[in-house]
Amino acid sequence: MRNRSFVQPVFLILFLTLLSDVYGQGGLFEAKEPMAIEMSFSIKQLKTETNDSTFIDSQMIVESANGQKDTLDIEIRVRGNFRLENCFYPPMRVKMKKKEAANTVFKGDRNLKLVLPCSKAKNAGNYLGREYLAYQLYEDITEYTFQTRPLRVTLTDTDSKKAESVELLGFFIEDDDDVADRFGGKILDDKKIIPTLMEDSATVRHDFFQLMIGNTDWSGLFQHNEKVMMLDDKTIVPLAYDFDMTGLVNPPYAQVNRNIGVERVTDRLYRGFCRDPALLQAIRAEILAKENQISETIEKNSVYFGESDAKACKLYINDFFDILKSDRLFEYNVLNACRSNSAAQTF
Incomplete structure (x- = not known):
């Protein structure tokens, strides 16, 4: 006589496996x-x-x-x-x-x-693919x-x-809310959080990423194209999104804020607030060590846009790494360009 307590779990496992195959229960x-x-x-x-x-x-x-x-x-x-x-x-x-x-x-x-793509133009999907790439590059830089x-x-x-x-x-x-649940945190909506009060390392990684993709269309203080997430009573981190108005994507509809000294969407401007120079140098070294990984991410996601777009993305990101590799360019574009606390009330 078969042991039913054994048979039933076996069929249950087979059934759940089938569901996994059909629906992708991995998430x-x-x-x-x-x-x-x-x-x-x-x-x-x-x-x-x-x-x-x-x-x-x-x-x-x-x-x-x-x-x-x-x-x-x-x-x-x-x-x-x-x-x-x-x-x-x-x-x-x-x-x-x-x-x-x-x-x-x-x-x-x-x-x-x-x-979805912005327009019905044949190449609109290429810009969408480049925007998706930006999210994948962000995962290379930070966990948040x-x-x-x-x-x-x-x-x-x-x-x-x-x-x-x-x-x-x-x-x-x-x-x-789902990303907050994933980290056991809470999204702070409609609250002005001065970026210098956010967790140092996570915020500087975020700021370097925005420089990498050529994004000036964001504000941590006013939560413009950005959310802030509280992990515990003392730890707040930025969560960036909406990367279409960037030099990496460079869509035909892109607009820039010339009040901050940017003429073209492909112009880079470091919008992070000043931090301990030692921390900025540490994150610089950390991202430099990921150059090959970032290059692989571009290559892997190039299936979502054309060959010329892939080449443009690689050249644009290479220019960012040129800044990190040069002490002179890093000092000019980051150390001397960071924003003082008095700039906290502006975009």
Whole structure:
């Protein structure tokens, strides 16, 4: 007579293994290969009938690694400012109910940001790919990042008379609360935190990263394109996001703030606050040691943009490492360019 207490767990393990194969129970962000999704909705309705608190019902078809497709009921809304007003495809937020996400890769990530190309131009996906690259480079620099997952999106705009589908590159970004839960922390919304009060090493790594990708479109104090996360009563770290207005991406719609002395989006300007020079030198050495790793990250993600874009990204990042390798350039671009505490009230 068989021992039922043994047989039942075996079948349970086989069943859970099957679920894992079908749905990818390892988690949405544990895999880096592109996920295939299909969406169909009215872009006009999305832009006119949703806002920060209003969603519309929709569906998302998700294709698993073995080719099985499952339809999930979701809610979607617009988000953001500049791209919402200036892009054909608006940035979105996707939300699903707990029961809908059960037994899927979305189980622990039911609220997500969805990033799509700005325009319908043929090369728009290249800029999106370069923006996704920026998130991967950020992971090379610091542990405090939003997780991302690349997507192959089949999108049907129901406003179109032909209702033709288009194939787009996109990516999901982890929700604010989920990244805070991952670190056992808390997002401090709508609070002005002077950057010099944030954890030194994490903040300097963040500031070096922003210099690396040529980003001046951020503010820690005013939480512009940045969140701040409290890990404990004494430790606050920055969480950067939204890297399209950078020299690394260099999209045609990019704008710069000439009030800070930047003429082109590809111009670099160190926006970090002054710290102990010894700390700045230590982080300099730390990032210099990652040059090969960063080069490999660019190469690995070059599948998301063209060959000329890959070359441009490599040259742009090489210029950053030229700054780190030269004592003269490092002194001029970082040590002498850092912002004093009196600048805390400006972008």
